[in-house]
Amino acid sequence: MVGSGFQNIFKIPELKKRVIVTLGLILVYRIGVHVPVPGIDSVALASFFAKAKGTLLGLFDMFSGGAFEKLSVFALGIMPYISASIILQLLTVAVPHLERLSKEGEQGRKKITQYTRYGTVLLSIIQGFGISIGLESMTSPGGAAIVIFPGWGFRLITVITLTAGTAFIMWLGEQITERGIGNGISLIIFAGIICRMPNAIANTFKLVSTGEMSIFLVILLLIFMVAVVAVIIFAEQGQRRIPVQYAKRIIGRKMYGGQSTHLPLKLNTSGVIPPIFASSIMMFPATIASFIKIDTMQNFAKSLTPGSLIYEILFVGLIIFFCYFYTAITFNPVDVAENMKKHGGYIPGIRPGKRTSDYIDKVLNRITLGGAIYISCICVLPSILISKLKVPFYFGGTALLIVVGVAIDTISQIESHMISRNYEGFLKKGGTRVKGRF
Known part of the structure; x- marks a missing residue:
């Protein structure tokens, strides 16, 4: 049963360690979401985002787990990494060098991963600069300026802070994938979406x-x-x-x-x-x-x-x-x-x-x-x-597809660890196991 399946997780030392590492790194990510970028009027920013629902800013905020709305150090979230990955996949079809790398096995994949990291940093710098310029021209519905001290000092600090935040999230995702359980990047997005559930439940009760x-x-x-x-x-x-x-x-x-x-x-x-x-x-x-x-x-x-x-x-x-x-x-x-x-x-x-x-x-x-x-x-x-x-x-929408898909993949990996060590999974023996998407 499901209850006994969760108990079996903590009977396997390696799996227990991986789960604890995963939860710990996700907790670090959620703490960073609440660390703001310097030079921002948080009240004016919150009132601006109240009017920005349904725009591309709202989509970015969803993938950043609310960090974009607070303009925290993790405001860019993992979107630059996802964008860089998609761009590399598209270029693999058009660029012969990348196509050869994709067929060279582990070494080729490592090289493409390295290019993806460089692309992530580059996109973060561009997006960070664009956000800093945009923030300086934005005001709240009441007319209050969002940036307290506009200028090149604010732009430079914003670019450095947001780029470093995205690089740190990328590192967290890789650490979760290597030392934890599940796909790190997907779990970070998953955690950002799930954290909004308490507010939705509270609004419903209200x-x-x-x-x-x-x-x-x-x-x-x-x-x-x-x-x-x-x-x-x-x-x-x-x-x-x-x-x-x-x-x-x-x-x-x-x-x-x-x-x-x-x-x-x-x-x-x-x-x-x-x-x-x-x-x-x-x-x-x-x-x-x-x-x-x-x-x-x-x-x-x-x-x-x-x-x-x-x-x-x-x-x-x-x-x-x-x-x-x-x-x-x-x-x-x-x-x-x-x-x-x-x-x-x-x-x-x-x-x-x-x-x-x-x-x-x-x-x-x-x-x-x-x-x-x-x-x-x-x-x-x-x-x-x-x-x-x-x-x-x-x-519904993209968020629900991500949440359900990541949950299926993570449960599948946990079950693989259990069954490889002769433990029952989340379901009874002889029953149908949850299969991953890939």
Whole structure:
């Protein structure tokens, strides 16, 4: 059972140590979120962000776990690292040198990781400078200046502080991955999103106590939330398994091969990258409008507010586009077909080579459409709940996809440690184990 599974964690010294290290490093991250950058009027900044919900600033704040709203040393969060990783992945397709590195095994991956770190620092410097310039021109709704002492001194301190904060978060993530349990970068984002749950629960209780929301509606929402989480868990582990047969080969006096296996194609191959990209693009006009007080820009931004029909249609279209785009970059049917042919593998009824790659590509396109529709439904869910049911908090969207996906991966790694040492996992023996997404 689940209870005995958690007890088994602390019976394995190595796993116990990894869990404690993970929790300790996440605690360090959460403490740093509350350390402010020098020279900021926190009251004026808080009032400004109260009006900036639904913009790109709000998206950054979500990924920074509230650090951006406070403009703490971790205000940039881990977004520069994620952006650098995505840029490197895109360049791997276009730049032959990076493509060769990606195929050189462990040494190549280390080199790409090093380039990603350099890119993270560069992006942090650029973003930090842009934020410092933007802050100097921003005022609260009451007219108070956010920056107390503007100038190059403030800009330099802000750039150094924010860049150092992002580099430290990147280091924390790598330490969690190496010495803790789970993927460090994902867990840092996970912790930042989860920390907002107490405020959402408190707001819900406040509305119930004042009579603005009925207890019956709260119960229905809880049932609905459990159902949505179950659907995400099911979809994130969903695969289309293409049967693969390997021919028998005689090497010397021994016969090798002849086994049957399968090629797993995930329903959601692109993960949470499409909604992140789509959200960034859709929120860009609102972000520009918060800095530029021009009527035309203000009206254009209002037409693209979450909840409007135009916004939702464009948002879904961008998600579907990026699902196909990112899947095409990360999964190459031609390379898969060539590797299968090289090792004597084939799909029953399909000729090796081009026919195999065409068949894989056809299947991949079909399941990618299903995955894109699934992601779109989850991402438009918050707008529907807020606009139609007056729910006082965001439920669904990119944040929920990240939370559920990271939870699945972390539980999977914990179970692997347990089972490798002959301990039961979170479920009874003979039952179905939780499988990771990768």
